[in-house]
Amino acid sequence: MRFNSKAISKVIRRGFSLRLVIFFIMFSLIIQFSFTGIRRVSAQQNDGKGIPIIIVPGIMGSRLYDDKHQLVWLEDSQIDILFKSLPGIGQKIKFSSENNKMKVRGNYNKQNHMSKELREYGTRxxxxxxxxxxxxxxPERDIYFFSYDWRLSVLQIADKLNKLILCVTKYGPGKVDIVAHSMGGLVASxxxxxxxxxxxxxxxxxITCGTPYEGSPKTFYVLLPDRIQFDLKKIDKILLLADSVKFDPEKIVKIFFDIFSRVxxxxxxxxxxxxxxxxxxxxSLQYMEKYPFVSSYVEGDEYSAFSIARDNYAEFLSMIFSSNKEGEKEFNFDIYNYIxxxxxxxxxxxxxxxxxxLASLPNTYFIVGINQDTISSLGVERNISNPSSFCSRVEDIKIDTNGDGTVPYDSAxxxxxxxxxxxxxxxYFEIAQDHGGTINHYxxxxxxxxxxxxPTTASVP
Incomplete structure (x- = not known):
């Protein structure tokens, strides 16, 4: 907004007080800066300087809010707050027909137009x-952080990503780039x-970083009950896991925090x-074909063990996931087959x-973590006498030195x-870093x- 000095002088000569003129100028400046602020944070306008970038985090990487707008899933830095609300978290985030929607915030905010204190960083x-x-x-690009309800299937999450991309491209250059981490790569696919x-x-x-395209045995390690027993006989399991993360103090703290949060x-x-x-x-099925699990059980005085591979893997998964009364009784690989x-x-x-x-497309890029101790296979114990209760528990883990500590090399x-x-x-780029390092390391x-x-490659090799 420009001010004409002659016009202002004319106003003063006509009898308007200097105080009124100053008020007029200040009011005009306030209006100008107010609309500038709105323009800078709105996803419905683009500066036209470059293609926007959307960051898609992995599972549990987005902050979740309940229908009362209360923060349910917090960032790592808010562990003190998390401990205060620990008893209710499990029921708040359990997925059911009544609890199938969690809210997120900040998806349409341009992070580059916000102070660091107000930027959205997710939970990691x-x-x-x-x-x-x-x-x-x-600096010429707008940066967006796509938070999502990570409990949902990737097909449902993809619908939310579609809405964001339609909004961003409608008022911008018509293109976006995506940088995805872990499960975020599956959402992108x-x-x-x-x-x-x-x-x-x-x-x-x-660009996908550390994405488990063929899943990860660590998922079972997180899912199955009694994976670490609180007695001295099982301390070797804790030491084995501690050794697998090379006694990194931060990671060991997270191990025990996870145990505490589960209990x-x-x-x-x-x-x-x-x-x-x-x-x-x-x-996935083809991962299990190469790295079968060993399942053992005791029935009376008889001990039996067999491999869980392609032929009986679906039955094993059905047994695990059917413990959720509202879940599917028969496990299927429909989404995996689809993508x-x-x-x-x-x-x-x-x-x-x-x-x-994604590998069939010419505009996709992949970063894979290597040389980290990673769970490649498991030994599980099944409870044959009471299948309706905890159906399995992890009794043994096999660790290979190939992967990012979470996602095995063959999966990534x-x-x-x-x-x-x-x-x-x-x-394609391999980096000797852990799962977080596939997107965080310099x-x-x-x-x-x-x-x-x-420039984008013209075609797939």
């Missing part, structure tokens, strides 16, 4: 690093497949199994291995398909920057 410290990094490195003829065409690039917060086996999202995070098929629902295969839909690489197809294209962030800046 690693997302603060990537949000701030992208804002600093790409479901979105790209489901909306292939629509808003998926407005996605410039997708006191009600984050029980039944609560976790109620999440539809969990059914895509368990190992590993092409537009005509023909399975995508490479030398006999199914691979995710789609059973080896990714390095075979993309190792010389610049679209080398990972540098690769993300490079991937976002380089």
């Amino acid at each position: 410290n690693e997302y603060k690093a990537i949000v701030d990094f992208l804002i600093e490195e790409f 479901a979105f790209m497949k489901k909306f292939a003829d629509g808003s998926a065409q407005q996605v410039g690039k997708i 006191f917060a009600g984050l029980t086996f039944e609560v976790k199994c109620s999440f539809p999202s969990m059914q895509l995070l368990v190992p 590993t098929s092409d537009a005509n629902d023909i399975p995508l295969t490479h030398y006999g291995k199914r691979y995710n839909y 690489t789609m059973m080896g398909v990714l390095p075979h197809l993309l190792s010389r294209t610049g679209r 080398k990972a962030r540098s690769e993300i920057k490079r991937m976002l800046e380089e």
